[in-house]
Amino acid sequence: MKGKDIRTMKQDTKARRVAAQLMAAALSVLLLFSLSGCSFFGPKEERTEWIVDGEYDPLDEEQTAAKLMGYIQAGDADSIYQVFSQTAKDNSNNLREKIEELIAFVNDEMVSWEYDIGGPFDSTFQDNKIMRNRMIEFFIQTEKTRYVCILRDVMQDEFNPDNEGFYSITVFPEELSRLCDYGSFEEGELGVFLSYQGETNEEGILENLLDLAESKDNSGIYNLFSEYAKENVPDLPGQIETLIDFLGKPIRSWEFEDCATEWVQLPGTDGKLLRRMTVFSLHTDEETYTLQIRDLINGSENGENLGLYSVAVHTEQYTGNCLDLGWRTPGIFIYQLTITPSTTQVQGGGVVWFTTSIEATVTSDTNDIVPKQIDALTWEVTLPADSPYTCGFTAMRGEEEVYCSVLNNK
Known part of the structure; x- marks a missing residue:
């Protein structure tokens, strides 16, 4: 039997991702209409190309997934390569090769595919300029495993137009969602990333x-x-x-x-x-x-x-x-850093002790709540009666950082 904690982690991770994507999708509608001046009424112009006059002109999420899959099934690596941003092309030295690998995998293994969800999930505004990127998710079903495919693109970047276009396509077995999602614009991991379901059990x-x-x-x-x-x-x-x-x-x-x-x-x-x-x-x-x-x-x-x-x-x-x-x-x-509160809720304030698994620094996200260190692994916090309903606490050691919260039921 698999460990309960690891299964819960996978389920919670997927639930959080779906909830975040639903919120992002709702925000994307408002953002797209406000930026483009489109009306909710009247006919919608249908487009089929994502490169117009040499520039990336993003389609909606489901169209983008369908167009990508159409090119993959047609074996058209050039058209897929074309839609990647110049930044991605410059920073992925094996982009064409990985596109060919993706095409071979889909055409050799895929039984079916289905669109899941997508929408802008990050926007930056500064000095009257905007940068918008999004994540589009769909599933690829093989005879043995369902794979998640996450496509990330920069829809608009007035700071650096070279970023506009696809920046990553990541494919991995659904059960490994948290551990194999490698495409990252912020981390500079641009290109195509494929993880396959392993066949051997090397215990x-x-x-x-x-x-x-x-x-x-x-x-x-x-x-x-x-x-x-x-x-x-x-x-x-x-x-x-x-x-x-x-x-x-x-x-x-x-x-x-x-x-x-x-x-x-x-x-x-x-x-x-x-x-x-x-x-x-x-x-x-x-x-x-x-x-x-x-x-x-x-x-x-x-x-x-x-x-x-x-x-x-x-x-x-x-x-x-x-x-x-x-x-x-x-x-x-x-x-291996963890933080564990003595209780996850208090009634009208109270004292809470926190235990860390290794020596670390504990801080509060509320300015007037200051944790007091008792010993190497123990911290004490007094929550006032009027403290926020949710009080967050972070343990930090080097690059490690973990978080927990305590509810104040007033």
Whole structure:
């Protein structure tokens, strides 16, 4: 049976994403009409082209998804490449190749597809200029798995017109929604990203890692890593020490969760490799952790295993970027910070204690509420009777940041 916490995380993540997209879709209608001067009444001009006079002229969300799928099924890589922004073309050195890979995947594996939702989800206004980008989501059904396809584009950018057009298309198995959504305009991850449902269940890789950690065999763990990771992670021995310390927690049980693969051309290497991500749940008395182990394989899932690329651990409260979980760079990444309140609601104010899993700084989002540190892991907060209905608290350590809230029932 899969861990309850990891399933809840996936469900909550999908619910939050859908709710945010519904709100974004509603806002997009108001924004589009206000910016274009369109009327809610009278005939709507139908358009079929998304490049007009050499410039990106975005279609509505469902038209955009349908047009993209039409070009994919026709094998028209040039038309898809054309609609990517100049910025995306300049910053993705394998864009054409990945478009061809997307075309091959859809035409080889797809049984059907269906539109889901879309709309502008971010707008920037400054000095009478505007930048608008949006996310469009649809599903690709294969015989084995349903995939999520997220298309992101910049509809308008008066700050830098080179940004206008598609900036990413990301395809991944639906069950891995939180862990495989790699397209990011802000993070500079532009282009086409494809993750495939894995075919193998490599539970032995975790068993081996746990055995070596229990015996504190640093060199044994080091030898599990690929030559690529050894050459590109200068602090790998130190990271292994941190991993051994983490795995020294009493682990009561663990389960295999899922597996995905992707074709990558790693910097400084010749030819493509298959990078596999295997996901597990680790259960301790206090917390359930998600563990991702990535390894490199030559040729196919049944090819020669070249060793580990990365190991990443995070808690359910982790809200950081999935790009930082051993995808962007090799190595070991551990995010174990949590914050737990003694109660999630008070009646007309009261005292609340917060416990963090590791030493961290705790702050409040309400200016007149100042947490007081009791010991290394404990903080005390007094909520006045007239404090806001929802009081938020953040624990921070380095790049880690987690959040919780307490309700004040007045």
